[in-house]
Amino acid sequence: MSSRTKVLLGLLAVGVAALLVLARQGDVLVALIIGVVVLLTGRAVFRGYNVTKGPIGPPEDVVESGTLLVFACEVCGEQLVLLRKGTDVPPRHCAEAMVLRRIPTPERGVSPN
Numbered sequence: 866m867s868s869r870t871k872v873l874l875g876l877l878a879v880g881v882a883a884l885l886v887l888a889r890q891g892d893v894l895v896a897l898i899i900g901v902v903v904l905l906t907g908r909a910v911f912r913g914y915n916v917t918k919g920p921i922g923p924p925e926d927v928v929e930s931g932t933l934l935v936f937a938c939e940v941c942g943e944q945l946v947l948l949r950k951g952t953d954v955p956p957r958h959c960a961e962a963m964v965l966r967r968i969p970t971p972e973r974g975v976s977p978n
């Protein structure tokens with residue numbers, strides 16, 4: 866928990882305590898409970914978006930002789946050649962995860978034999 870979060874939670878706790886002391890009416894208490902429930906629910910939902918599946922290590926070159934690693938979008942058909950790999954998570958296109966395919970590389974030049 867960051868220090869900014871601690872400060873915010875502390876201010877929230879002081880505010881709640883002050884309101885509970887000042888207001889002895891049930892409406893305020895119900896409103897505070899609803900507010901806290903909404904706040905906690907929102908934090909729980911958006912915490913998942915804050916965690917990214919980032920790189921698992923330094924990026925490494927993809928070297929496979931005779932094949933190209935290609936990420937393909939199965940919705941629109943776009944294809945991306947993977948040259949350096951920094952994570953195991955596939956990129957997304959058309960809101961879907963792209964599919965990794967191995968495509969044979971075309972022959973380069975004419976062999977002397």
Ligand SMILES: [Zn+2]
Binds near residue numbers: 940941943
């Ligand atoms: Zn696409």
